[in-house]
Amino acid sequence: MSLQEQLHELFLLDQQLRGLRNRLDAGQSRQRAQQNKLVQLQQQQQELSHQLRQTQVNAQTLEKQSGEMEARINELRGRMNNVTSNKEYSALLVEVNTLKVDKSKIEDQALEQMNEVDTLKQRVTDIEQKIDDQKKLVSGADNEVDSARAEVGDRLDEVASKRQAAAEKVPADARAVFERLADSYEGEALAEVEEANRRRMEYNCGGCYMSLPIERVNGIMMRTNELVTCPNCNRILYMKPELKSALSGAK
Incomplete structure (x- = not known):
């Protein structure tokens, strides 16, 4: 896992x-x-x-x-x-x-x-x-x-x-980040990546609703053993399997 x-x-x-x-x-x-x-x-x-x-x-x-x-x-x-x-x-x-x-x-x-x-x-x-x-x-x-x-x-x-x-x-360093964010955001330590427009490669953070750089989205796809966070709210980003599968197939 x-x-x-x-x-x-x-x-x-x-x-x-x-x-x-x-x-x-x-x-x-x-x-x-x-x-x-x-x-x-x-x-x-x-x-x-x-x-x-x-x-x-x-x-x-x-x-x-x-x-x-x-x-x-x-x-x-x-x-x-x-x-x-x-x-x-x-x-x-x-x-x-x-x-x-x-x-x-x-x-x-x-x-x-x-x-x-x-x-x-x-x-x-x-x-x-x-x-x-x-x-x-x-x-x-x-x-x-x-x-x-x-x-x-x-x-x-x-x-x-x-x-x-x-x-x-969860490794101790990642767990510490999670616990801190969970306390700060009342349990909302993770934020889902929301697709705004696939053709224009526009994605938003489901926590703060700000636009995400495409490299952050690619990071979730490529670096599954690393923390990828929103540059605005610092929540840990995650992607639903359906979107990840769709994006993987599109590449």
């Missing part, structure tokens, strides 16, 4: 392996995204629940203050019925009126807090529903990953083993 054939075999196995890994990675990525969204919703629920409890405490405190003021007003009214001087009566009346104003303000604040309690209760209910819905999405994503692992797992190990065996057949 020539170097070009070894590299093409490695290229095909590398693509298979990357495809299987990408499928599993995509499912895991969706799983993480759904889980992260669930965590965010649960954090919002905790914050709203804390805010609700605090608002309920504030409302209860204000209601207690209002009740204490009402008791004080009733006490003062009782004393007013028993006073004997206008001065003392007037002083008690001023205090009663002041307390009534303050009590009215407290009651308004308490009403605002109770309205806020109702609003927060509805928000908590809404987010709890969102959490339930999100848990279903998380469960679906978990099932998708489990399914992908079950389907891809054995195949992934098999292809990885074949890729390793194919890589070991």
Whole structure:
């Protein structure tokens, strides 16, 4: 097997392996995204629940203050019925009126807090529903990953083993070039030679779509144990057997 054939075999196995890994990675990525969204919703629920409890405490405190003021007003009214001087009566009346104003303000604040309690209760209910819905999405994503692992797992190990065996057949220097290009181009280390016009001997790189010098095309035909690369993108060039056969017959 020539170097070009070894590299093409490695290229095909590398693509298979990357495809299987990408499928599993995509499912895991969706799983993480759904889980992260669930965590965010649960954090919002905790914050709203804390805010609700605090608002309920504030409302209860204000209601207690209002009740204490009402008791004080009733006490003062009782004393007013028993006073004997206008001065003392007037002083008690001023205090009663002041307390009534303050009590009215407290009651308004308490009403605002109770309205806020109702609003927060509805928000908590809404987010709890969102959490339930999100848990279903998380469960679906978990099932998708489990399914992908079950389907891809054995195949992934098999292809990885074949890729390793194919890589070991390639000379170290050529393998290093392949691995570097595979990392740079997300697995597209090789590029097919595409025929644009045979009569005018025009050919393009299938990776970057730039024109190829005819000597590069001839190099693939004649030097099968050498790396022939695109002068523009540096991908390793290969030619389909049909085109190679057609060009060989044309010479």
